[in-house]
Amino acid sequence: MKLLREPLLHFLMLGAAIFAAFAFITRHKTDKPGEIVVTQGTLDNIATGFAHTWQRPPTEGELQGLVCDYIREEAAYREALSMGLDRDDTIVRRRLRQKLEFISDDLASHAEPSDADLDMFLRTHPGLFKTEPLFSFRQIYLNPQLHRTDLQRDESRVLAELRSPGSLGNPSSLGDPFLLAQSFENVSLAEVKQTFGEQFAAGLSALSPGQWHGPVNSGYGAHLVFVSQRSEGHLPALAGVRDQVRREWLNAKRTETTDKFYQALLRHYTVKIEVSEEKKVAQVH
Amino acid sequence: MTRSRKIGDLHILTSFLAACLLCFIVPSAGGQELPALDKKTAEEVLPKKPYSPYAGRTYPTRVFWGDTHLHTSQSFDSVMFGNRLGPEEAYRFARGEEVTSSTGQRVQLSRPLDFLVVADHAESLGVMSEVLAGNPELVSDPLVKRWHELMNQGPEGGLEVYKQVVVDYVGKGKPLPGILTSPTTVRSVWLKNTSLAEKYNDPGHFTTLLGYEWSSNTGGNNLHRVVVFRDSADKVNQVVPFSSLDSDNPENLWKVLDAYEAKTGGSVLAIPHNGNLSNGRMFEIVDFAGNPLTRQYAETRANREPVVEVTQIKGDGETHPYLSPTDEFANFERWDRGNLDLSADKKPEMLQYEYARSALKTGLKLEKELGVNPYKFGMIGSTDAHTSLATADSDNFFGKLPAYEPSPDRWKHASEFSSGKAYYGWEFVASGYAGVWATANTREAIWDALKRKEVYATTGPRMIVRFFGGWDFEAKDAQNRDLSQIGYDRGVPMGGDLRQAPAGKSATFLIAALKDPIGANLDRIQVVKGWLDAHNKLQEKVYDVAWSGNRKPAANGKLPPVGNTVDMKTATWTNSIGAPELITVWKEPDFDPSLFAFYYVRVLEIPTPRWTLYDAVKFGVTMDPKVPMVEQQRAYTSPIWYTPTK
Numbered sequence: 001m002k003l004l005r006e007p008l009l010h011f012l013m014l015g016a017a018i019f020a021a022f023a024f025i026t027r028h029k030t031d032k033p034g035e036i037v038v039t040q041g042t043l044d045n046i047a048t049g050f051a052h053t054w055q056r057p058p059t060e061g062e063l064q065g066l067v068c069d070y071i072r073e074e075a076a077y078r079e080a081l082s083m084g085l086d087r088d089d090t091i092v093r094r095r096l097r098q099k100l101e102f103i104s105d106d107l108a109s110h111a112e113p114s115d116a117d118l119d120m121f122l123r124t125h126p127g128l129f130k131t132e133p134l135f136s137f138r139q140i141y142l143n144p145q146l147h148r149t150d151l152q153r154d155e156s157r158v159l160a161e162l163r164s165p166g167s168l169g170n171p172s173s174l175g176d177p178f179l180l181a182q183s184f185e186n187v188s189l190a191e192v193k194q195t196f197g198e199q200f201a202a203g204l205s206a207l208s209p210g211q212w213h214g215p216v217n218s219g220y221g222a223h224l225v226f227v228s229q230r231s232e233g234h235l236p237a238l239a240g241v242r243d244q245v246r247r248e249w250l251n252a253k254r255t256e257t258t259d260k261f262y263q264a265l266l267r268h269y270t271v272k273i274e275v276s277e278e279k280k281v282a283q284v285h
Numbered sequence: 286m287t288r289s290r291k292i293g294d295l296h297i298l299t300s301f302l303a304a305c306l307l308c309f310i311v312p313s314a315g316g317q318e319l320p321a322l323d324k325k326t327a328e329e330v331l332p333k334k335p336y337s338p339y340a341g342r343t344y345p346t347r348v349f350w351g352d353t354h355l356h357t358s359q360s361f362d363s364v365m366f367g368n369r370l371g372p373e374e375a376y377r378f379a380r381g382e383e384v385t386s387s388t389g390q391r392v393q394l395s396r397p398l399d400f401l402v403v404a405d406h407a408e409s410l411g412v413m414s415e416v417l418a419g420n421p422e423l424v425s426d427p428l429v430k431r432w433h434e435l436m437n438q439g440p441e442g443g444l445e446v447y448k449q450v451v452v453d454y455v456g457k458g459k460p461l462p463g464i465l466t467s468p469t470t471v472r473s474v475w476l477k478n479t480s481l482a483e484k485y486n487d488p489g490h491f492t493t494l495l496g497y498e499w500s501s502n503t504g505g506n507n508l509h510r511v512v513v514f515r516d517s518a519d520k521v522n523q524v525v526p527f528s529s530l531d532s533d534n535p536e537n538l539w540k541v542l543d544a545y546e547a548k549t550g551g552s553v554l555a556i557p558h559n560g561n562l563s564n565g566r567m568f569e570i571v572d573f574a575g576n577p578l579t580r581q582y583a584e585t586r587a588n589r590e591p592v593v594e595v596t597q598i599k600g601d602g603e604t605h606p607y608l609s610p611t612d613e614f615a616n617f618e619r620w621d622r623g624n625l626d627l628s629a630d631k632k633p634e635m636l637q638y639e640y641a642r643s644a645l646k647t648g649l650k651l652e653k654e655l656g657v658n659p660y661k662f663g664m665i666g667s668t669d670a671h672t673s674l675a676t677a678d679s680d681n682f683f684g685k686l687p688a689y690e691p692s693p694d695r696w697k698h699a700s701e702f703s704s705g706k707a708y709y710g711w712e713f714v715a716s717g718y719a720g721v722w723a724t725a726n727t728r729e730a731i732w733d734a735l736k737r738k739e740v741y742a743t744t745g746p747r748m749i750v751r752f753f754g755g756w757d758f759e760a761k762d763a764q765n766r767d768l769s770q771i772g773y774d775r776g777v778p779m780g781g782d783l784r785q786a787p788a789g790k791s792a793t794f795l796i797a798a799l800k801d802p803i804g805a806n807l808d809r810i811q812v813v814k815g816w817l818d819a820h821n822k823l824q825e826k827v828y829d830v831a832w833s834g835n836r837k838p839a840a841n842g843k844l845p846p847v848g849n850t851v852d853m854k855t856a857t858w859t860n861s862i863g864a865p866e867l868i869t870v871w872k873e874p875d876f877d878p879s880l881f882a883f884y885y886v887r888v889l890e891i892p893t894p895r896w897t898l899y900d901a902v903k904f905g906v907t908m909d910p911k912v913p914m915v916e917q918q919r920a921y922t923s924p925i926w927y928t929p930t931k
Contacts, residue, residue, distance in 0.1 A: 090437055091419040091430075098418050145833070145864055177764050177868055179749055179799040181346065194396060195347070197802030219802040220865040247484055251373075 036074050038067060046070060101258070108250070108257040118245045119238050121252070126235050128248055132188035135204060136229040139182060140175035142215070142222040151222065155215045159224055162212040175224070189233075196220070344773045345722040345739065349731060350747055351400035352379065352675035353556060353719055354498070354511050354594060354667035359405040359474055361413040361450065363671040365436055365443040367687040370673035372403045372478055376485035376493060379675050386674060387687040395678055395803065396747075398718070399726050400492035402667075403478065404511045407497045407526030408455070409465050411474025416465070426462045440688040448702055452626050456505045461530065472525050479518040486517075488727045497526040499555070501533040505628035507562035508535060511594065511667075512542065515732035516551035523549055534573045536582070539589045554736060558594035558669065560644065561602045562625040565635030568644035568660055570651065583651060583659035592735050595641045595921060596666040596717035596742050598685045603664075603887075603921055604642040607633055612827050613843070614811075614889065614917070618714045618744075627706040645924060646815040646823040649881040652928075653817060663738030663780045663923030664885070666717020666745075677745035679918075680856075682715035682896040689713060693904035696897055696912060711912045715896040716744040720920070722778065738780025741886075741922040746801040752779040752886045754925035756786065758793040763868045768797055779886075780923040785930055791876035792927060796830060797868040798888045798920070806863025808833060808847040808889040808917060812871060816882035827887075830871040833864035849892045851915045856894040856902040863891035878929060885924040889917045 046066045050058040058066060086092045113121070122129055140158060147154045158174050180195060193201040196218045203216035207227050214224035238245060356363045357372045369387045378384045381397030405411075416423050417436050424430040432449070435442035454461050475497075482493040494513050501508040514521050527541040535555075542553045560567030572582055595602045600620030609615040623630050637643045641664060648660030668675050672690065676683040683690050688698060689710055699707040722739040723730040734740055741750055751769060755776025762771050772778065772795050783792055800807050809832035815825045829844045838844050850858045873884075898914040901907065908914075 091424065091433065094437070095419050095421065143864075143866060173766075177766065177768070177866075179751060179768060179797045179866060179868065182766055190397075191347075194350075194399075195802065200802075219804070220799065244487070 036071055038070065042070065043067065101261075104257055104261040105254070108254045111250075111253055111257075113246060113249045113253075115238065118242065118249060121249045122235070122238055122241070122245050125248065129241050129245060130235050131233045132190050133205070133233045134186045134188055134229075134231045135192060135227060136185050136187075137204065137225055137227045138184075139180075139216075139226075140214075140224040141178035141180075141220065142224070143176040143178075144221045146176055155222055155224070159212060159214055162224060162226070178220075186229075196223075343724065344769065344778075345724045345734065346769065347723075348747075348749055349399035349492075349721045349723050349726050351398050351402070351492075351719050351721065351731070352667045352670075352677075353402040353494070353496070353513060353665065353735075354404050354558065354597065354669045355379075355401060355673065355675050356405055356498075356669070356671040357403055357673040358414055359411045359478060360498075360671060361406055361409045362447050363405070363673075363686075364413045364417055365446045365450075366671060367440050367443055368672055369687075372405075372481045372673075373485075375403055375673040375675070376401060376481070376491075378673065380485070380487075380491040384674070386672060386683060386690055388690045388692075390683075390690060392674060392676070392681070392683055394676070395681060397491070398675060400494060400721075400731055401675060402494045402496040402511065402513055403482065404496045404498045404513075405478065406500050407471075407528040408500055408530055409461065409528075410471045410497070410526055411477075412465050412467065412470050415470065423464055426464050429462055429464065440686075444688075444700060448626075451502065452505065452628060452702060452704075455500075455502055455530070456626060456628065458503060458533075466528070466530055468525065471528075475525050476522060479521055483518050486728065488725075490726065492726050492728055492731055494728050494732065495521045499527055499529055499538050501529040501535065501538075502625060503533045504564075505624040505626040506564045506566045507559045507625040508533070508557070508566055509559060510535065510538060510555040510557050510590070512538075512553060512555050513732065513735070514551060514553045515729060516549065516553075517728070520549040520551040536573060536585075539585050542589060552732065552736075554592075554732070555590050556592055556594050556665070556735075557590055558597060558667070559599055559602065559625070560593075560639040560641070561600045561605075561620050562623075563639055564624040564629055564631065565638040568638045568647060570638075570647060578651060578655060578659060580655045580657055583655045583657035586659040587657060587661050590662060591738055592663040592665050592740060592923070593641055593644075594667050594669075594719075594742075595664045596714070596744050597669040598713050598716065599669060600714060601716060601744065602640050604640050605636050607636050608640055608643050609825060609827075614827075614887070614919075617916070617919070618716065620708075620712065623706065626704070627702045627708070628704050641921075642813065642815065642825065643823075645883050645885075646817075646825060649815065649817045649883065650821070650823060653821075653881060658926075661926065663735075663740050664742045664921045665719035665721075665735070665740050666742035667719055668717070677716055677718050679715045679745060679894060679896040680899045682899075684710075685713050691900070691903075693900075693906050696900055696906070696908050711897050711908065714744070718743050718745060718747065720747070720750065738923040739778050741779060741920055743920040744918045746804040746890060746918050746920075748801050748804065748807070748888060748890070748920055749797075749799040750779075750886060750888055750920050750922055751795070751797040752922045752925065753777065753795040754781065754783050754884065754927075755793055755795070756783075756790045758795045758870045758872075760870050762795055763797075763870045768795065768868070771795065777925060779925060781925050783925060783927045786876075786878040786927070792873040792884070794830075794871045794873070794884065794925070796871060796886055797866070798831075798886075799866045800863075800890070805858060805890040805893045805918070806833065806860045806865055807867050808863055808891050809844060810867050810869065811887045811889070813885050813887055814873075814875075814882060816877075816880050818880060819877075826875075828871070831867040831869035833862065833867065833891075847891050849915065851892055851894055851898070853898065853914065854902070856898045858891070858893050860891075880929060882927045883924040884927075886920075886922040888920040890919065892917050 047058055047063060050066060142151065142155060144151055189201055192204060200216055200218035204225060207213045207225060209227040209230055212224055212226045215222035216225050355375055357375050358364045358368045358370055367387055374384050379398045379401040381394055383391055383393040386392050416429055416433050419433050424433050432446045435446050479495055482495050486493040496511055496513040499510045499512060524545050527538055538555060542555065545551060545553055557567060571577055601618040604612065604615050605619060605621060606615045621631050644660045648658040652658035668677055671686050672683050674683045684695065689695050696711040698710040701707040720741045720743060721731050721734045723734040751772060753772030753776040757775060765771050776795060796810055798807055798810050810830050812828045812830050818824050832844055833847060836845050848862045850862055892915045895914055895916045897908060897912050
């Protein structure tokens, strides 16, 4: 995020802020009731809008027409508001809600967590960031269809052979042909799950390293398994996962800000949901 | 509004500046060519093969699963249909998290995907969510205001807007209100989408590739392509998605993609889909304007479109019973009543230019004529879901649109078009995913695998399929414990080429399939062969090459069905039939070294419940007898081609 520290960017943001503030002041200056004031700012704005569309400034006559229209719009707008015409209009309602949520979203998106915030988040959400346990293991596959009636006996026979002191330690000729590799080096538990399924992953996790075990079952059939090494997952230091933590922090913040915003809003209201008796009956059935 | 627009502009400006700055510091992508080695020097210079069989292994050892074609609320039609989930939710869902769907239902994948391409329509990208919200500038146009009101009435209103936009405007070449195609909006949404993709790209764990969909649909004929970049946002942000409103001719899309590569040094490919809804236009023997194909067209297309999405929610496009009358598995999830908006009926003579198998055949003939095969493509599946939810599992299917998310009535829900014809809920297909043999889970490795076609399609299940072609595979190779090593050492993988047949030798294939670890057993492996015979006629044949149990082919050569364990009352099945794994070496019995041919593998699972049966059981509803309830899920690999020596 080097870009965020660019002086050029700061300059641009500052410029935009001033511009936005200026537009805000000139547009939303409140007039007295019964008085419509067209300020120089409004005039400039009207002219700029015209120039933006037509790529040239308006002529005197055009500007007059635009100002006339602005005055009519302002009068009509106030009249419509006082008549309450905004109330039952879905377009107006949605637009206003959107504008309000935009402000709340904006607050969340401009929040920048400190390292302390991130560190706290990392510690309180270890499940999101903990590294996976890693396994190095070998597996011998027994295809249940090739050992229809004697699978258990064959499992025990192969396991005994693997465990026997005279075993050559080269099991590649034992078991049945299998599309997956016999030997896996430092694969994560998630990868084991993807490749062999949950059942096998759970079985594998329970094995003590340094000895042939089995059978461990999977959706494919039975496996005899030798875990040579396993390392437990750990919570990494912030420096190693800063981007991920920041991403998750911002996401949590976004949800939290919206929720808080509505909670605060709804504190001013008592909400009643009135369902007619007939509807209640219908809902029950 | 002023405020949001100013900030949008600022964002564009800063991103533009950032892109400009980066242009100067990114090194040129073109690598230096090494001088060719002669054999003697090579032996001296290159290292000997190490003792350890695993050292220096460079081939892919793992298949990665993904969806290259997912729409979010940034797609004009998606938001009309009520999708309220954006790319962020799409990425979170695909990487395995639980999300709440647009209809308020909690949903999670059975397992995470490894990668995802959010491919929103380039046409009016993001603009329709503004229409929905009632952006005053947009609803100042009376037609747009009407659409805004319709969209706010609910899904039916949304569908009405979709029909008007797609059928009455885009379909008839009538320009949309200019305000809806504003480049400023499209650009700001594009930059937002690419930055979200960057945010969720996590090499090694979960890859997000940048992309969009170009949705040419003139006359209702679907010529859509998903565009997928190899590159990161620094390059991709230098362009905006190319819209079919600018040109509906795919040749112009390719030109734009050429220009992208020339400008940025990046790489990009395009993936056609739904030839079945193109009414004979997707794989024609003439170009878009109706002229005969040229060598240059063939080269461009083959290079730009290395894979085709052959199976997805709107039908499976492998082949059709009319084209493959002796293939008893050809009648699978067909959508063959008309084009995309059903404005024109299907005629049988259109089918040969729509389906993958016949297009691969057409390609052989064109190669003989032009010297280059324009239809030399690999095959993948993807969802094309417009819900931001990449679901392809039958027991977890969230449909095409929010209106087709789980509900007791979704099976009979109809999407009617102005031509008075409709697609019905039960016709949608819980399909598919792309299986990719990549060396790592990164943008570059996944894109490169797509480009070299080392990929395959499945209709949802994640079965592992290996397919190698060579000249001297032997039966005992199928017993080897390191099958892929043998495959790569002595042959080419799926997507590869066989040439220069040694005298007297036939093509041999090493083929293996392993069931989805949590899915159904396998029924059989088949090899589909297509070839151009000595009389210049295109032919095809399906061979059963490995199957479960002790079944014997009948006198007509057909293998008996595997059986069916599906319990219609509970929507369950058992793996008491079929095989968890099938491995074989198949020697081509009819090989002729003088003829152009291709071979691909089709793997069939045992019968399992279709999503409609899960619905019937979960909701306790009875569906019309015509609704299919049981099916055999499948995988299609990219072909291996044989090209005779001239």
